[in-house]
Amino acid sequence: MRPPIALTIAGSDPSGGAGIQADLKTFSALGVYGTAVITALTAQNTDGVTGVHVPPADFVKEQLTTLLDDVIIDSTKIGMLANADVASAVADVIEARREDFGTIVLDPVMVATSGDLLLDEEAARVLATRLLPLADVVTPNIPEAAFLLEQNPATSAEEMHTQGEALRGLGARTVLVKGGHLRGSEVVDVFVHEHGTELLRGVMFDTRNTHGTGCTLSSAIAAQFARLAATEHGDDLTVMASAREFLASAIEHAIDWEISKKPETGHGPTNHLITVGSDRL
Numbered sequence: 001m002r003p004p005i006a007l008t009i010a011g012s013d014p015s016g017g018a019g020i021q022a023d024l025k026t027f028s029a030l031g032v033y034g035t036a037v038i039t040a041l042t043a044q045n046t047d048g049v050t051g052v053h054v055p056p057a058d059f060v061k062e063q064l065t066t067l068l069d070d071v072i073i074d075s076t077k078i079g080m081l082a083n084a085d086v087a088s089a090v091a092d093v094i095e096a097r098r099e100d101f102g103t104i105v106l107d108p109v110m111v112a113t114s115g116d117l118l119l120d121e122e123a124a125r126v127l128a129t130r131l132l133p134l135a136d137v138v139t140p141n142i143p144e145a146a147f148l149l150e151q152n153p154a155t156s157a158e159e160m161h162t163q164g165e166a167l168r169g170l171g172a173r174t175v176l177v178k179g180g181h182l183r184g185s186e187v188v189d190v191f192v193h194e195h196g197t198e199l200l201r202g203v204m205f206d207t208r209n210t211h212g213t214g215c216t217l218s219s220a221i222a223a224q225f226a227r228l229a230a231t232e233h234g235d236d237l238t239v240m241a242s243a244r245e246f247l248a249s250a251i252e253h254a255i256d257w258e259i260s261k262k263p264e265t266g267h268g269p270t271n272h273l274i275t276v277g278s279d280r281l
Contacts, residue, residue, distance in 0.1 A: 003033040004226035005072060007101070008219060009064070009090060010079030010109070011040035011052075015259075017269025018212030023077060023219035025272035030223040030246065035071055037063040039090070040082040046211055046259070046266030057085035064093045068100045074229040075103040077222035078131065079215055081119060087126035094134050103225040106135035106172070107218035108144045124148065133171025136225075137236075139218045140167070142181040153181070157188050157199060164192035174236060176221075178214070180204075191240055200240060202248050209254045209268035213247060216270055220246045249274050 006027050013019035020036050027034035039060055043051035067073075081087040094101055108127055110119040119127070128148050132138055145163045146153040148170075154160040157179065164175040174193040182188070189200040220243035228239060247270070254271035 002072065004031070004223075004230045005033045005035065005074050006219070006222045006226040007035045007037065007067070007073045007076045008079065008222070009037045009039060009076065009081075010215070011042055011082065012038055013042060013044055013212065015045045015211070015269070017046070017267075018215045019080060022212040022215040022269070022272060023079070023222075026216050026219040026246070027223050027226075029272055029274060030220060030227070032223040032226045035067060035073070037067060039086050040080055046268050047262065048266075052082060054082045054086060057089040060086050061089040061093055064090070068093075068097060073100060073102050074226035075105065075222040076101040077105045077107065077219045078135075079107050079218065080109040081123055081127065083120055084122040084126050087123045087131065091126060091130040091134070094131070098134065102229060103136045103222070104134060105137045105139065105218050105222040105225065106131055107139045107214055108132075108148060109214065110144050110147060128170060132167070135171075136173045137176060137221060138167055138172040138174075139176045139178060139214065139221065141178040141214060145177050155182070157182075157190055160188075160190040161192060161197050164190050164197070168192055176200075176240060178217070180210075180213070189244065191237070193236060198237060198240075200244060202244060203252075205248075205251050205255060207251065207255045208263070208266070209257055209270060210251065211267040211269045213251065213270060216250055216272065217243055217247045220244075246274075 008023035011019045024034040041053040142153045160177040164177045167175045177190045179188040187202050187204045191198040224239040224242050250270035260266045
């Protein structure tokens with residue numbers, strides 16, 4: 001007997017709102033045992049990123065292979081990869097041991113909420129050509145989808161759908177294009193899958209506490225896929241709905257949070273201390 005187990009392959013965020021820290025908090029909140037392989041150390045807070053230290057790619061590969069030689073993984077979330085060497089190392093291991101990773105959720109982290117660049121262009125090419133075809137779900141926001149496709153950012157749900165289909169054409173099984181950059185009274189995400197397209201609508205909260213929302217959503221999706229592997233109850237749409245519910249609640253319950261000394265300038269975190277959605281898919 002064992003719990004559902006998820007793996008996050010991502011960078012570290014000392015402020016705790018994004019990256020490995022957000023992923024592991026989300027896994028725990030959703031009743032999933034979390035494991036982690038760290039691809040980068042960042043110096044950052046709610047104001048922004050001041051530095052990035054990337055470990056040798058061979059050590060990232062060693063972290064992965066040592067973990068997989070022992071621990072059963074039901075799902076994997078891939079986040080910040082920092083450079084092409086690290087991205088290639090991760091791709092090498094997945095290509096060699098695809099069955100050991102379970103359901104793969106690829107969050108193409110390129111730019112932090114603060115605007116700081118987290119992925120260089122060569123690494124983005126590796127992500128698009130090698131990792132994207134291995135993914136079960138890809139979760140770009142509007143700028144990330146445009147960057148991967150070398151197109152202009154979408155300005156409507158229709159254009160998000162077109163770009164989602166184009167990303168599926170690159171090999172991803174399903175694509176969730178996140179619509180938060182289209183400001184309005186509601187947020188509309190576009191989920192493109194083999195049977196069609198779904199518009200997933202939710203509340204657009206008026207808050208600066210949005211640091212790590214992409215990390216939180218993608219890790220919630222991975223967590224729910226890990227639970228799905230254990231229960232065999234639910235499907236892709238159920239997973240998307242439950243993960244989006246968790247994120248919405250995490251944002252709503254952090255609207256009044258002030259963990260920063262300068263809350264008027266930075267972007268605070270969401271609230272991972274909630275357990276909404278943890279008891280069901």
